[in-house]
Amino acid sequence: MRRITQLLITGLAAGLTVFVGSRMTFSGYAEEPAPCPAPVRFMGYHSYLRDLTTLKEFGALGIDVVTFFPANTLSSVGVPxxxxxxxxxxxxxxxxxxxxxxxxxxxxxxxxxxxxxxxDLNTPVWWPRWLGAAADRDDSFTKLGKVAAxxxxxxxxxxxxxxxxxxxEANYSERIIxxxxxxxxxxxxxxxxxxxxxxxRRKAWRDWMIAQGLPDPVDIPPASVREHVTHGLFRDPVADRQSILYWKFNADLIADTILFYAKAAQEVIRHRVPVGVYYGYWLEHAAGRLLYEGHLGFEKVLNSPDVDFFLAPGSYFDRQIGxxxxFMVCLASIRHHRKGFVHEIDHRTHTAKSVTLLGRPVPGHESGFPDEQSTIAGLRREFALGLINGTALWWFDMFGHWYDGAAVRQALAEMASLWQRFSPIxxxxxxxxxxxVDSESFYYLDGHASIYNxxxxxxxxxxxxxxxxxDIYVFSDLATVDLSQYKMVIFPNLFVVDDEKINLLSxxxxxxxxTVVWIHSPGIIWNGRCDPDGVEKLTGLPVGAQEITVKDFSTWRSVLAPKSNLSGATLREIAQKAGVHIYCEEDQVCYVNSHFIAFHTARPGEWQLRLREPCSRVMELFSGQEVGHNVQQITCRADGPNTFLYLLEK
Known part of the structure; x- marks a missing residue:
């Protein structure tokens, strides 16, 4: 019997929740055992509505994990x-x-x-208004930082x-996972x-500064100070120090608030089941957001024993068909810390476009899937993304009608069956x-600069x-990540360096x-001062180059790209020279791990996927068709929007 068959887990529990002893893992990656109790890599259903018919129908598909939200607040579209x-x-x-x-x-x-x-931990509507309390209270939904402390x-x-x-816990512990x-x-x-x-917030800021051993600032810096940037894109470590400190405090405040409530939750549930949060959107929040919205405190939450998993929707920037x-988060670091991740699939389908709230379409419909074929291809893409990256996932039927239609439901049923068979591998x-990705460097960058994007x-x-x-990690994990599998390492924003970082890199x-790829101005903040010469000291390449430059050292290669947002073709060329195996030579989308490879396209055509080594047998799972035996190259043929998912038997 082939090795892949031996890896399949039989005797699965009903539905898509698999119990292995009393432990829960959100990760399908063998090297990252899970730290917390309950079901293995669930596939679930989530909706804000009381649509019991659809809930029952999803149960009939074998999707028995159900997320619900007993809310006290209004949504961002103005409805409960x-x-x-x-x-x-x-x-x-x-x-x-x-x-x-x-x-x-x-x-x-x-x-x-x-x-x-x-x-729901947001302030209920009555809380900031109660007995004229608005003088020192605010709405956490819209102004979290003003009320967090x-x-x-x-x-x-x-x-x-x-x-x-x-x-x-007293009444439903056998049901809640x-x-x-x-x-x-x-x-x-x-x-x-x-x-x-x-x-x-002012009191919290003063307390935070004193706790750092710094002078009492007395007041919060005004906007003119908070937003000041001395050197074009970059803050000066001395002249803009108060601004840098204030935004660090702001991120710390949100992280501490999350951990305050996580600790309170664990005092009751005592780690019986995992606790998660939506947080850490470093790859999604860009200009005008990442510096300001508090998610730069992610590493603090990641390191807490009281938070077991993170959640985020699929990226809103590249979710159209094709x-x-x-992911919005540094997923490899989440796995590295043995935490879980839930991939929330809230992508607007062709039937979701019919949903209106207060007379307007649900936001995001512009990049939604335009027709049934695209919807099925798009949902299969998200399924493959979660399966291959070792996440849990749920289908988010947000305000209803996301998954209408017999063909879409049949596709979901097939994916539910595949999940049950293959997610335990x-x-x-x-x-x-x-x-x-270096969080420290973001505090020195103009928060509104387009380069953030x-x-x-x-x-x-x-x-x-x-x-x-x-794989995307936070820089603070560099000391403990095993780099032996990586032939190319990219530092997209390592602007701030000191002796400790230099020693770690060396x-x-x-x-x-x-091969080490540097983006824009690595090392420009050098040991506590703004120093453009730091770029050359770090990379070995002169500052001011207009094109990609390369320098070979005895044990490594330095590649400096002065302009950010490198294209797929450029990265592919650098990766090939670094000896990285390229699975697809064209600018198409593929996902790969040790057992699966997926390919997604919006248009008709024929493409080749080249495997690292021959596989004894390859199966396309959505169609159930065998590709062949002793396969090292796969031909993908599409007549329009499509996603292919291949099982690789070694």
Whole structure:
């Protein structure tokens, strides 16, 4: 029997939740065992609506993991998130019968349901208005940073959270398999206050500075100071020090708020099931967002034992049919820290376009899938992306009608069957390209500069069309990541360096004949001062070059790209010279791991996928067709929008 067959796990539990002892893993990567309890890599269903018919129909497809959100707040499109009454209706007043009713309805529609519950930690409508309290209170949905340090909000919300969790654990522990703590704009811990002052934020800022051993700043820096940039794109470590410190504080504040509630949750559930948050959108938040919205505190949350997994929708920047989709987070670091990730598939389908809220289409429909064929190809792409990258996933039927139509439902049923068969396989990354993103450097960069878009958000376009897989880490993980599989390492934003970073790079990266790719102005902030000569000191290449320049050292190659957002063709050329295996020679989308390769296109045509080594047998899983035996090259033929998913038997 072939090795791949031996890896298949038989005797799976009903539906798509697989229990292995009492442990839960969100990762299908063998080298990253999971730290927390419950089901293996679930495929789930999520909706804000009370659509019990659709919920029942998804159960009939074999999708038994159900996420629901008993909300206390309005959504960003001005309508309630939930059709059920709110639970938290006043000071110390909790209508727990409302959550009971929601769980009752779910179990009536699908008696096999395993539940993931999103807990709303935003300020309810009454909280900032109660007894004229608006003088020192604000709405956390729109102005999270202005209220995050408010002791009253934290105390009241902690009481609500723990009251709800005690009720749920006492009555539904056999059904609930995970909790998600949500807050801020669109429930994703996004702070839209842009650093604005409030009394509690000012106090928190002063306390934070004193805790760092720095002078009491007395006041929050005004906007003219917060936004000041001395050297064009870059802040000066001395002249702009207050601004740099303030944005670090801002990120710390949001991270600390998340961890305050995560700790409160764990005091009740005691790590019985995993706790997750939507957070860490470094690859998505670009100009005007990443510096300001608080997600730069991701590493602090990543390192906390109280948070077990992260969630994010697929990228909004490349999700059209034919696009590469992709993740908003540094997924390789999440795996490295043995945390889980849920890929939320909320992509606008051709039937979702019919949904209007307050007379307007649901935002995002412009890049939605235009027809049934595109919808099926797009959903298959997202499925393949999650399967190959070792994530959990759920189909987000946001405000209903996302997955209407017999053909779409049949496609979902087929994917549910494939998930049940293949998600338990322990796979591994075969990436030979690693990308390391430096959070420290973002504080020194003009938060509104368009280069923000090119360094990470748009750079995913080229990376995804390079023809080879890649892993994205946070720079702070460089010391502990095993680099032996990587022939090429990219630093897209390493503007800030010091002796410690230089020593780490010398020890870990500048060796084994590895190719190192630097973007824009690496090392321009050198040991605490702005120094353009730092670029040459770091890379060995002169600053000011207008084109890509290369220098070979005895143990490594340095490649400096002065312009960000390298194309797929450019990256492919650099990667080929570095000895990286290229699976696809054209600017098309493919995903690869040790056991699967997927290919996605929007147009008719024929393309070749070249494998690293011959496979004893290759199967295309969506069609069920055998490609052949002893295969090293696969021909993909498409008559229009399509996604192919191949199982590689070694």
């Amino acid at each position: 998130y939930s059709p059920y009454p709110p639970i938290w209706i006043g000071p110390g007043m909790h209508r727990l019968d409302c959550v009971d009713q929601q769980i009752h309805d779910i179990l009536e529609a699908n008696p096999r349901a395993k539940i993931i519950l999103e807990i 408010h002791p009253g909000w934290r105390q009241d919300t902690r009481e609500y959270l723990q009251t709800l969790l005690k009720h749920l 995970a909790y998600v703590l949500v807050g801020g704009m669109t429930l994703e811990w996004q702070d839209m206050a842009r650093g604005e002052e409030s009394a509690v 696009g590469a989709s992709g 322990q796979t591994r990354s075969v990436s030979e390209v690693a990308v390391f 090119d360094l990470l958000s748009r750079q995913r376009f080229g990376l995804a069309r390079m023809g080879a897989p890649y 020890e870990k990266v500048f060796k084994d004949h590895r």
